[in-house]
Amino acid sequence: MATITAAMVKDLRESTGAGMMDCKAALTETAGDMQAAQDWLRKKGLSKAAKKAGRVAAEGLIGALTKDTKGVVVEVNSETDFVARNDQFQGLVKMIAQVALEVGADVEKIKAAKVGAVTVEAAINDAIATIGENMTLRRAAALEVGKGVVSSYIHNAVTEGAGKMGVIVALESAGKADELAVLGRQLAMHVAAANPQAIDPAGLDPDLVRREKDVLADKYRQQGKPENVIEKIVESGLKTFYKEVCLLEQAFIHDSGKSVAQALKEAEGKIGGPVKVTGFVRYALGEGIEKQESDFAAEVAAASGKK
Known part of the structure; x- marks a missing residue:
């Protein structure tokens, strides 16, 4: 069984906005796999953020x-x-x-x-x-x-x-x-x-789209929705997803009443x-790079022979 550390729970909580106990449960269920834990929380409707853009550490x-x-x-x-x-x-x-x-x-x-x-x-x-x-x-x-x-x-x-x-x-x-x-x-x-x-849906990574479909389908499957209904919900959900991640379909920041394409x-x-x-x-700057974070108190304790 994977060891779930406080740091892992903290990272998952920051990336999803979910509660601490929910984050711990997600990591336990997924053997410490951070991405799988994010998906687990989303399927349960507990995640407040779809994804984390990447920790800026450098x-x-x-x-x-x-x-x-x-x-x-x-x-x-x-x-x-x-x-x-x-x-x-x-x-x-x-x-x-x-x-x-x-x-x-x-x-x-x-x-x-x-x-x-x-x-x-x-x-x-x-x-x-x-x-x-x-x-x-x-x-x-x-x-x-x-x-x-x-x-x-x-x-x-x-x-x-x-x-x-x-x-x-x-x-x-x-x-x-x-x-x-x-x-x-x-x-x-x-x-x-x-x-x-x-730029548009055609340019998205197919794995990203597939993952989004799976998350949406599993979420509503757990709610007991029939498969034919789930299919329609997933298609509707994907349209919303595209508006979030595709440039031309996003609401233009200079005029939110229009899409970028408009x-x-x-x-x-x-x-x-x-x-x-x-x-x-x-x-x-630094996206995707993890900087080594030190626990100063722990280092001092270690240096003095204490735990």
Whole structure:
């Protein structure tokens, strides 16, 4: 039998909003499997949150840079938030974003690219030696369109073009570039706030959709609903799910009375032609990275030979 720790219960409670005892029961029933426990709570109707976006535990900066039809976003990590306020580190992030705009999003190619007489990797190592903290270029992404714009937005910016979250959005259109850029920034802000998983349902991971179907079906099956009714409920539930996770179907944050698709259609008049969202990337600092958390009191007790 898996050992269910207080930390596991705490993490599940934070990610679902369910009660402590319910979280403990869910983890016990699922042998400590966090994702299965989240699903168990949802099936019981006890979870207040469908999912957890990912614990933001690493420090550093997200950098975003665009130029006409191209745009990039990069994540450069450091050990402490203090370094993110360091001018040298901020300059390093901007330099890496500039290189990525030129050579593409392959991390190894970025590190091997030269800036003056040194490579990006050497520049990172120099910063490590000077600042005294470990740093790493974790990831990078790029978008490009044939005609149109790639727009960016930095949330919680600590300097121009770098902050705790970065978004780039690619819009394909032969319309007015200035009006398109305004729309692109609005959409980038929307992506930052609403965190869509795909542009439309066709772009969703099939496993994610299958999991959602299973959760919905099991939930109503436990309520004794007949299978033919469950099928209809699941289809209706999926439509609601798509409105939550698909960009074009989400309520537009700048006008919640419209979907993003409707807002795009209305904007086409000003822009002077059809507009198509061809891609977006949203980087939140440290998402998916678990930072080692220490229990200072326990460490002191251990050091003194006490438990």
